[in-house]
Amino acid sequence: MDNSKREDARIIKTRRDLRAALMHLMETNNFDKINVNEICKEAMVNRMTFYKHYNNKYDLLNDELLEIKRNIAQRMEKEYPLCPRQRRPAATFL
Numbered sequence: 001m002d003n004s005k006r007e008d009a010r011i012i013k014t015r016r017d018l019r020a021a022l023m024h025l026m027e028t029n030n031f032d033k034i035n036v037n038e039i040c041k042e043a044m045v046n047r048m049t050f051y052k053h054y055n056n057k058y059d060l061l062n063d064e065l066l067e068i069k070r071n072i073a074q075r076m077e078k079e080y081p082l083c084p085r086q087r088r089p090a091a092t093f094l
Contacts, residue, residue, distance in 0.1 A: 017043040
């Protein structure tokens, strides 16, 4: 595996924490009412750190939606065997 393409564990954890914070806040608040300060407070991450990873809360939401899509695709590939006509069933979603 190429080390230059591998993400640092801290980056993965920070992004995961920010996505989880957004999802937690969205359980009780409208997305439009949530701001970056609240996300950072919930994730226990500095605002500067947030902006190192994302441009704004919409960028963070998009990242979370892509992560959900990846998880669905992985589950589908595990659950459903590959059939001769369709090589990757989950490719429909990606």
